[in-house]
Amino acid sequence: MTDERRGNRGFRSIHVSPDFRRVNNPHASPSLFGISNEPSKDHAEQVYPLLAESGFRFQRGTIHVNRLFDERFPDATLTDWVQNTGGMRDPGSWDWRPLEWLTNAKRHGIVAQLNILHVPRWLSHNGEVTGVPLDWGAWDDIIGVIVSRHADLIDSVDVLNEPLTPAMLDISNTKYQSTERAAGELYRRTARCIRTHLPDVLIGGPGEDRRGGEFGSIGTILRDQRIPDDELQFLSYHAYHPDPGSDLRLDDLHALIRSSGRPPLPVYLNEWNHDYDPDSAAAEIVGRRAVAYTLRTLLSLAQHPQLAGAAFMSALPGDIELDPDQNAPGLRLNQAIYDWNDHEQATLWPQAAAFRLLSVHCRLGEGPFRSHSLQMTANETIAAFTGACGVRTVIVVNTSPDALLIETRDPVFNGLRSSLLDADGATTEGPPSDVIVSPFGAAALTLAAP
Incomplete structure (x- = not known):
């Protein structure tokens, strides 16, 4: 697809010859242009x-x-719940702002997947949000109200979040012999309740x-x-x-699905980023490599037909403490978007511009699209x-600290934008030929109709 050399102007030069006959993914989803969690409600x-x-x-937002x-x-x-003290069982008295x-x-045309996690302290076996419900009937009542009240706004429900992490699910002093079993029971009961209310x-x-x-x-x-398909x-x-x-490891995951006797299942990569250290100083998160890293990842994810969607971590703010609705008091997070x-x-x-380039400028967010080819080296992704x-469209991501010249001699580039x-x-319009990509930048080459 390319050949590379160093030109006499001091920067690398590549010749790009795209192959649109090859198809890696015939139905890549616009839901690959996704984001996890939600902005602070006041923002x-x-x-x-x-x-x-x-x-x-x-x-993929949370409750x-x-x-x-x-x-x-x-x-x-x-x-208090059983006796309805203070009207506690009346959904009109609950705090619905987190949803x-x-x-x-929905107002902005974004597909909504509701992630349900954590337990009310008064319902938890350990008095913390990480516990197991003491009363499954009360849990069912709450979940039923949540999904029924928002039925017209929910496109899908993602039950649980990283359940083997103690900050999410702690089975200490319960009957469960493993966190996997507790997670399975919590999943089964929650999914059953959701299906009862939302067929x-x-x-x-x-x-x-x-x-x-x-x-x-x-x-x-x-x-x-006990969990039906x-x-x-x-x-x-x-x-x-x-x-x-x-x-x-999608092949391994699908082998696990087959071994269980289930039919093939779509997969969501519902959180992704370079790392999850809240104080990360990685250039791919808070530095000059962030745009290139984000674009490179999106191009790679689009090659996998098994992926129904993916969500960049995260939709949260990066310069102030998180909203209390995130159950992380005092936390500031560098895995942010604003x-x-x-x-x-x-x-x-800047990472948001990577999504804009693909989803809006290249119009890949308008509906299912075809991924034809992918070439990844240490210096560029095409x-x-x-x-x-x-x-x-041909996308070229420059993952090096040197400028990159894209030579467009191939006839397919006639009428190039x-x-x-x-x-x-920052996005600017480029020339109709021999495009120069800045360090850790990218170019979108839109071709004339065949």
Whole structure:
């Protein structure tokens, strides 16, 4: 597809010859242009228009179930629930602000996947949000109200989040012999409740952070014959890795599915980024390599037909503490997508421009698209796509600190239009031939109709 040399102008030069006859993925989904979690609720009015303009098409947002009660019923007990003390069982008295993101997502044309996690403290076996429900009837009542109340806004439900992590699920002093079994039981009961109230919504999970082997609790859930196929319609997991697309282990996951006797299942990569250290100083997260890293990952993920969607981590702010709805008091996170700028105005991080280039400028966010080829080296990544609208595009990502000249001698580039994206997230129109890509930047080469 390319040949490379160093030109007499002092920077690398490559000749690109795309092969549109080859198809790696005939139905890549716009839901690959997704984002995980949600903006702080007080910022949503500003942030959602920016996300939509940047071409985000999918959101895996959360409800930490305890947040429905924490502020309205801070000292509640299970007895209070049973006796309906203070009208506690009346959904009108619950705090629904943590789910306002569903309305914002729908208003801005973003597909909404609801992630359900954590337990009200008054319902938990250990008095913490990480516990197991003491009363499954109360849990069913709450889940039923959540999904029924928002039925028109929910496209799918992702049950659980990294359940083998103690901060998510702690089985100390319970009857469960393993966290996998507890996660499986919590998944089964929650999915059953959701299906009772929403007969058509897609249900899956469990948002695992393990890849390989049993994929955490996924193996246990797959083999549980009490879970019918219509209550396990997709699987979800996470990847924090310098090259997430190279470490998905999808073949291993599908072998696990087959061994369980289940039919093939679509997969969501519901959190991805370079790493999950909240204070990460990685250039791929907070430095000059962030745009190139994000683009390179998106190009790689688009090659996998098994992926129904993917969500960049995260939709959260990066310059202030997280909203209490995230159950992480005092935490600031570098895996973010916007700054709040001294509590005045939201501005997106440069990574958002990578989504805009592919989803909006190249029109890949308009519908299912075809991924034709992918070439990845240490210095560049090159991919070719045909959008649902028929527009053909070649994307070149420069992952080196040197400028890159793209020679466009191939006749396929007759009538070329080019756009350039730099490491700061700025986009400019490029020349009709011999395009120069800045360090850690990218070029979108839009071809004339065949």
